[in-house]
Structures are given as C-alpha cells and as structure tokens.
Amino acid sequence: MAIALVDANNFYVSCERVFRPDLEGRPVVVLSNNDGCVVARSAEVKALGVVMGTPWFQLQKLAKREGIIALSSNYSLYADMSNRMMGILSTFSPIQEVYSIDECFLDLRGVAQDRLFHMGQAARQRVLQWVGLPVGVGIAATKTLAKLANHVAKKMPEYAGVCVWDDLAEGDQQRLLQQLPVSEVWGVGRQWTTRLQETGIQTVWDLRQTDPALMRKRFSILMERSIRELRGEPCIAMVDIPPPRQEIQSSRSFGRPVTSAEELGEAISLYTVKAAYKLRRQGSVAGALRVFINTSPFQAHLPQYHAARTIALNHPSQDTRVFLQAGRLALAEMYRSGLAYAKAGVHLLEITSADALQADLFTSAEDEARANQLMITLDRVNARFGSGTLQPGVAGLQEPRGWAMKRGNKSPAYTTRWADLARAKLE
C-alpha cells in the first residue's frame, strides 16, 4: 500500500516564473484579490521571514529594501497550469485524487517498494520538463504520512524532492518525527496545536504516541483518525471522482467602500450569476440561498454591521432569475444606509442533483422546460463569446464597475487568451 502526494513548490509564483524567467532567483510574491494579502511566496521571500497572509501594505518598506516583486493573482492562468500538471501526473496511476489547485494524491498500490523512489523522480522530472513547474513528492502508507514525507522531501535537500517514507530506517523516521512540530500534521490547525502543546504534546512523535481513543474523547474523531494515520493505518480513503459540491459560494471584497443600495444590489446580482453558473455546471439545483453584506472589520472606528439572510425557495432551482429575485428580497431586508460596506456574497445551499428533482406542483412542465432551455442558451453564449457576454441587467452594465476589485499587477493570460499568448521573441 503506497500513496504519493505530489505538490508544486510556491505554485502561483512558479506559474508566473514559467512565463517570466527573469523572476527566477528573485524575491516574488503573489497577492490575493484587491492586492490585499500575500498568498504565495518564493523561497527568497520565505527566507526574509514573510509569513503567509501578510497584508501587502505592511510590507512596503521591506519590499522596497529587498526588491520584492508583487504580482496580482491570475487565477485563470493558475487553473490552466494546474490542469496541465494534473494531466501529466494522472499517467502515473489509474487513481488520482486532485486535492487542490496545486496538489494531488496518487494511489501507487501494487508498485514494488524498490520502484517507488524512481517513480517519484520520474513524475518530478516530467512535470518540470513538460510544464516547467517544480514539484515535491512524498510517498507513504497513508495520506497523512505522505503529506509529512512530502514536507521532508522539500525541506531537506538531501532527499532531492522525493521522500519514500518506508525506505527510511526506523530510527531515522523516529528522529524526523521528533524534529517536526505537531502543527505540521495534516488536520492539526492553530487551535488544536495550542491545546496539544498545553498538554505537553509538542512534536509529531509525541502525538503519535498518544492513545487514539482518549484523544477522540478530548478532541474529535478527526484527531483519532490523524493519530492512526501517523501510525501507518489508513483511515482516509482516496477520492477518485470528486462528489458534487454541497455548497457553492461567490463573494468578494470591494475595491473601495460601497454605500448605496444600488451598487450593493449590482454586486450581489453579479455574484448570484456566478454562483448559479457554477451550480448548473455540476448539474445541480439549490433549495436555498444565503446573502450576506459586511462592513470592514479592520475599520474599527466606523460603525460595524454584519447581516445575512437565508431564503428558502419554494422549489429547488437552477434558474439564475429565481436566485436573483430571492437575493434582491434578502438585500432589501438587510440594507441599512449610511454604512461603508466592504464585502458581500452569495451562498447556494441545499444542493441536490437536477436529475433527482421532483416536478414542481405549481409550474407547468412546459414552463420549466423553457426556463431550463434559457439557462442552457445563456451558458452556451457565455462559453463561446466569453463570460459576461450575456447577463441580467441587474448585475450592472457599466464597465468597469466602480466597486470592482483592484488588481494592479496582473500578468497576461498567457495560455488562455489569443492576444496574450506567450511567444518567443524573434528579434
């Protein structure tokens, strides 16, 4: 039984560097929407002690002194690079679980133990050569151990990017576990780390030595699972085909404070359009939607207001218009004037398969078929001519929208837009 975890180093930064080789060896960060926080750091930036999630404005001085280059996030580029990387890795196993944009698990059961290291090396080489992304590989008997092995492969140069846990002598394994802080364990976050430390559990080794049943009582079944996995007992199965989402959200912080009900309504309508599209793409219907509007928690001197409303639909739907209407009602109820709103969003809830949907007692089959056809047409037009080609007027017609997010340093869509296509300079 062996599972590999493959993930890219500083994924977003590495994607940018593929098209900007001049960024190699220089300190680079990628920023979140609105150029707000650091969400990816090159090794050079990590070495400067910049932590994940640092607000960019707090780094101005350091950035100037050290020459840090900041790029706005370019998610369509990263998604495309991710697809290419995952495609290559999928050839190494019939069972691949794409766990996030930059990492996947591969089921390597049946591969002889003495072949695993070579296989890890091959995967690494191929991704680097074919798409230009550096990846690390950890291979072990459980997902949790594979995660740890991956960490070891990246942190310790002698492993050259690939660590096969069961190739290590028992004494070496113990020594590594005793070096790693318990916070490195997959599933152990900030709160749990504090609670564990309070009871004297500092290292991964310490956690491994605890009694799983007792820890389940003190924490939860998730803790028990993690401990068992650390001991080499698989508890977390591979998920080959991703199940449909149970919740779909769309939300954004605004590029500037928003005060008027009109602008707020535009924003919420736009997020509703996006969420409904995601819903249809996975073949689902939603039975309820939740809308929220928030002021900025960082502007403590201004009046704060956080409001949310959940609206249950009479009948589960995938019709953008139904959600728009419900969303507008919710907003009208919540809206208070005289406040500086910083963020709004829409969640679609109670999601089920469109195939299993019961007929609506109060809508004729004909009307429903027409509505479905309208949505199919809408999605087709937008797929062909670009998203936003056709959309409800309530989402706002004026471009650019005043409240839209700021992305000052966005790179071109090198791989997904003809005009931006990367090409070698001939001269």
Place this chain on the structure above:
DNA sequence: TCTGGGGTCCTAGGACCC
C-alpha cells in the same frame, strides 16, 4: 489609505416527538 476566497466536516444544543 491599503487586510482573500471557497470549501468540508463534526459537535453541541435546542426543538420536537412518543
């Protein structure tokens, strides 16, 4: 001046039922 977005899962506790 400037602080992201999108998910899953588990548990506790209340409402309700017999």
Place this chain on the structure above:
DNA sequence: TCTGGGGTCCTAGGACCC
C-alpha cells in the same frame, strides 16, 4: 410539593483544509 427517558432532526458555530 412532587416533574422521565430516549430518540431524531436541524442549525449554528467552530474547527480544519488549500
């Protein structure tokens, strides 16, 4: 004055992940 026991379902909140 005295006020059971056991079960299910739902939701909010909190933890985690990237």
